[in-house]
Amino acid sequence: MKITIKIFKISIFLSIFIAVAYVVLWVKNKELWNDILEEKNYIPDDDDIYKFGNEARFLKAHRLSRRNASEAKKAFEMVMCESKEMKAYASYNVANILMEEAIKERKVYLFEMAIDSYKLALREKPDFWLAKYNLELAKKLLQKSQIVVPPTKYENRGKGFYPDVPKDI
Amino acid sequence: MESHRGAHIVFVLDGSGSMSENKIKMTREIVSKIVKELKDDRVSLVGFGSSASILSHPTFNHSLILEQIKDHGSYYGGTDFTLAFLRAIAAFNSSYILDSDDFLKRIIIFISDGEGTLDYHAYIDYWIKKLYAEIYWININDNTMLENSRNNVEAILKSLDSTKTSTTALFLDVDKSPIDISSIISRINFDEKTTLKEKKYGVEKRLENIFSKIALGSLIAILLFALIQLDFTEKVGTEKVGDENNNKNF
Numbered sequence: 001m002k003i004t005i006k007i008f009k010i011s012i013f014l015s016i017f018i019a020v021a022y023v024v025l026w027v028k029n030k031e032l033w034n035d036i037l038e039e040k041n042y043i044p045d046d047d048d049i050y051k052f053g054n055e056a057r058f059l060k061a062h063r064l065s066r067r068n069a070s071e072a073k074k075a076f077e078m079v080m081c082e083s084k085e086m087k088a089y090a091s092y093n094v095a096n097i098l099m100e101e102a103i104k105e106r107k108v109y110l111f112e113m114a115i116d117s118y119k120l121a122l123r124e125k126p127d128f129w130l131a132k133y134n135l136e137l138a139k140k141l142l143q144k145s146q147i148v149v150p151p152t153k154y155e156n157r158g159k160g161f162y163p164d165v166p167k168d169i
Numbered sequence: 170m171e172s173h174r175g176a177h178i179v180f181v182l183d184g185s186g187s188m189s190e191n192k193i194k195m196t197r198e199i200v201s202k203i204v205k206e207l208k209d210d211r212v213s214l215v216g217f218g219s220s221a222s223i224l225s226h227p228t229f230n231h232s233l234i235l236e237q238i239k240d241h242g243s244y245y246g247g248t249d250f251t252l253a254f255l256r257a258i259a260a261f262n263s264s265y266i267l268d269s270d271d272f273l274k275r276i277i278i279f280i281s282d283g284e285g286t287l288d289y290h291a292y293i294d295y296w297i298k299k300l301y302a303e304i305y306w307i308n309i310n311d312n313t314m315l316e317n318s319r320n321n322v323e324a325i326l327k328s329l330d331s332t333k334t335s336t337t338a339l340f341l342d343v344d345k346s347p348i349d350i351s352s353i354i355s356r357i358n359f360d361e362k363t364t365l366k367e368k369k370y371g372v373e374k375r376l377e378n379i380f381s382k383i384a385l386g387s388l389i390a391i392l393l394f395a396l397i398q399l400d401f402t403e404k405v406g407t408e409k410v411g412d413e414n415n416n417k418n419f
Binding site: 113 | 218219220221222223224226242246249251252255256258259262263288289292296395398
């Protein structure tokens with residue numbers, strides 16, 4: 001019986017030791033994560049993604065969106081694959097990139113793709129008001145572009161050809 | 170609860186600048202013909218060019234898909250197969266589809282002219298394996314370009330390790346008419362494979378649930394046993410000490 005008590009005491013001691021070690025590691029990881037967040041120019045690498053999971057993946061995509069839009073889109077798409085919870089936010093960010101491209105390049109199809117992505121964000125998270133606001137804005141811009149473009153150019157719509165948005169919107 | 174049989178099919182449609190009017194027309198025709206053959210399958214549409222977007226979310230309403238496919242057009246911009254694959258994977262991963270309910274076989278039908286690039290092979294490969302997805306690549310191109318695009322597509326599929334066993338590629342000439350849709354459907358062979366895969370998914374998921382419950386139960390039982398053991402040993406110990414003291418006093 002004494003042996004069983006001893007074994008039990010040792011196991012309790014070990015479990016307390018493991019718990020303390022776990023808490024220490026958790027705090028250290030949190031500190032590291034805070035450092036990554038504070039370092040504005042740092043893009044999380046594969047090790048960070050391995051350590052911090054989807055949050056690091058999202059942060060990488062978000063930071064890439066200011067430098068390389070096409071890479072950022074891929075990174076956000078990866079977030080969408082990984083996490084159902086973050087799908088709405090990733091989709092919203094993809095839509096924002098597309099909106100920026102649409103305004104810069106003046107392409108109707110980019111507005112339409114941005115609208116689709118905002119809709120996807122709202123589908124995943126119906127109370128996402130930022131997405132709702134931007135969706136309405138994108139719709140307005142698209143409508144405006146369609147008023148300015150003569151309707152004859154839209155004859156091919158749905159047959160495979162999209163006109164450019166004129167420069168005065 | 171009513172359970173749906175069949176497959177979850179994601180049509181990934183190329184809408185890049187290289188897709189001419191004929192190719193787009195052929196794409197629409199292929200999709201509509203396949204969708205008309207489906208019964209209890211969940212279908213979604215993904216369009217892509219330099220970006221990807223979901224044209225139609227996963228639905229069992231096939232008439233909606235037939236309506237939506239009319240909107241598919243060609244966008245200006247490059248062809249990014251990476252975004253297309255990633256968006257197709259994300260379409261399977263919708264929060265509207267519960268993991269426990271989704272025993273459907275997953276199929277990606279890729280319709281493209283094969284002129285594009287693919288990055289992140291390992292990542293895409295990981296997800297295809299994880300989802301048990303099967304890829305059917307229908308490559309449509311002009312007679313002159315068909316050979317080049319065939320080489321490109323074959324290289325892409327070769328780079329994805331998981332597609333060696335689960336991929337079927339079909340190469341169609343746009344100028345040829347009419348399209349032999351029966352050969353595509355027989356290659357995809359929905360009914361036979363769906364039943365097999367569905368059973369596999371069902372068994373796997375149920376076993377997973379059962380094993381996790383057994384593991385949790387046994388853990389709780391061990392903890393309870395350890396606590397009971399402690400109480401018992403302490404009681405015995407005090408009784409013995411008490412007896413010894415009494416003996417000494419006498």
